[in-house]
Amino acid sequence: ESIDVPQTVSFSWAESAYAEEYQITVWDPSQPNVLLVDETVEVTNYSAVFELAQNLAWQVVALGPCGMAEANQTFAFRTIGNLAFNLNTSAITACLNDDASLVLNVGNGYFEPAAITYNVEPAADIDFTFDQDLTDVQPGQPVNVDVSFPLGLNTGTYTLLFMIDDGVHTSQAQMSINLVSAPVSFNLINPPNEELGTSATPAFDWASSEYASAYTLEVAKDADFADVVINQNTNLTNFTPTTDLDGNTTFYWRVKAGGFCGSNTSVPFNFTTLVSGTHQVDEGKISISPNPVDDLVLIEWDGAFSGDRSLRLLQLNGKSVKEEVIRTGQMEVFIDVSGLPAGIYFLELLNQENRILEKLIVH
Template identity: 25%
Template sequence: SSQSNFDRWGDYFQMGVDPVDGCTFWFTGEYMAAANWNTRIASFRFDACGTPTFTMSGSPLTQNVCAASPSPSALTPVAITVGSVSGFTSPVNLGFGAGLPVGFGGSYTVTPVNPPGSSQANLTVTNAAAPGLNALTLRGSSGGTDRDLALNVTVATLVPAASTLSAPANNAIDVSSTPTFSWTASSQSTSYLIEIATDVGFGNIILSQSVSGTSFQPAAALPTNTQIYWRVTANNICGASTPSATFTFRTISAPGDCSVGSFTNVVYSDNMESGLSGWTHSASTGTDTWTQSTARSTSPTHSWFAVDPALASDQRLVSPTIAVPTTLTNLNLQFQHWRDIENVSGSATECWDGSILEASIDGGAFTQVSGAQIQVGAYTGALRTSANPLAGLQAWCGAVPFNKVIVDLSTFAGHNAQFRFRLGSDASVGREGWYIDDVKVQGCSTSDVIYADGFDPTL
């Protein structure tokens, strides 16, 4: 039968070892027959269990050691426990299998051991040992039975040499913000410390990571359009090498960045801290809830905010007119927004309510900024319901913390532009709403000077 109306399945199961013989496993469990619960009890044992013999265990069985001289260096003593099964009491002789590797020496504090009993393996190593992993065998023998413990010892006989960096190449430009760093292996190194900084003196280290191999790719992107410096230090148990030479490269320019040798010129900026500043707002459907809020912001305290209501609405926030110059390249609009706007449950690409961005050029009609113009922070997906005034349009929705949107304005150069933020909702579920902050229009030029006058007469 099957259970469908309770969540107690599995409450009454147990397996344990018989305390009398130490070998028999007893298992009890319930099952559901056609009419009612039943219980089964079963037992089993391994064939070898119960035959008198001995067991061996030890700790620690993995070690690293620096053997930098001909004088023996001591390993951490290994505690050996010899156990008895079914009353076994015959002496157990301790040894080292077929013998110890070159450079190793060792002895036991007690041998033979009468089980149950214990001993300690004391081992030493010199620089005659092979660098790297050495496998030693700790063996107990009695009555023709051998029990082996594997002791793995990684030996270093010197501090590793400095690594040689290979990629990204020194002085490279337009490097990905998630590059793969690589370097040559250093003899006897067990790990490498890679340090990534934005200054040659490594006073501002933005990432420091220990890795076992000779390559590394950061999980998070490095700053774009930034001069990056990096170096690698090889390590083993004997110590750290001299850091490698320092390499440098420049990361690729991301949307909104100005390339190497050019400067960011801000044409318009509003962090919403100085009142209306030319912004206007209204609602063509429903109630206009646009207000300047301190509930959420990015810098420092205020943002524009509109509620996503449980009523049909079309709320509009309009920027002042912005003259977009022809003298700058890479013209773009940037803003930060936070949203909790109703999306279609279970879908990451469909919206019930949603927000969009529109633009007007030289006083003309507002039209939606297309997804192709949005370089960073793409629309979530289509508005699905016909009850929303923005039905069918691509929009932002869902619950997303503050993130940046960057819009290409290259076609706006030489024109006066206004931007309209619209929040549309249907007549059902409401959410917290939409916050807009840090709106700016900027571009790039070969000079960081926008205006200058030395007050000298023109000849």
């Protein structure tokens, strides 16, 4: 009544006095007239290969010059079954609020009833649905598993362990689950929002987004991003164009972070480029008094600017609300802001080569 006998079976028996040969026969008790082995040998051992999970019987007859000795024993045995117990994958990456399907392969060598249990580490409220009763698993039949990852779970790596036990055999199957989410919110950095006097080749820079694997930078001439002038895919968190943007133009920019579980788009920023052919200078800054102001403001500057000049008062969106033409040699000017809404403005002093911006607060 041996069980789990290897597929290559080694038979042996005691020697019989006066025997010259031995006849060994092996059969399936369910088909006793079909002999799987019927061999005559001169030794007291024999080997043969059988299928997995076969119930078999065997006996030996001793043959000699005076006849044969009838077998007085018949032994039964069962070859080892297919004790495979594994999952169709060793690891998956899944998203929150998503589902996954697994297949748990169970070999036909387990005895009935076989039972399966499972465990998740670290503990988590992951939902499992099985197409078989885990207390009465059918050997040789795969177990289909549907897994759900509800919102509220912590992202990270989980270990899923399945165990089978039929009272004689035990085995385990393990896999890892990498639970991730869509890319998280992130911020744009440079150019700053509503910046004036931005270079025509700005160095775009933004914060990284967790769970993002790539980014798409969009730069447009309108807030709806219908007129896109830059559409750049990158794995980095920065990009500098090699072609100049139009001068004295307001642009809008945003970044889309893409990952395994979807995407997340930043809040858009805008900036206004320098007038073509000019550049920003640090020397010769404007002196503004008072600042903040509610009526008349005095603007003074040094001699860094020459030739034809203009002074403009700009809203944050770059729109001019006041403009003064500066005479040659003039080093100051008064501007009346009493009729303007309270808020933040920029004073722009501009000639053919240089540009200076200073912030003005109107009460």
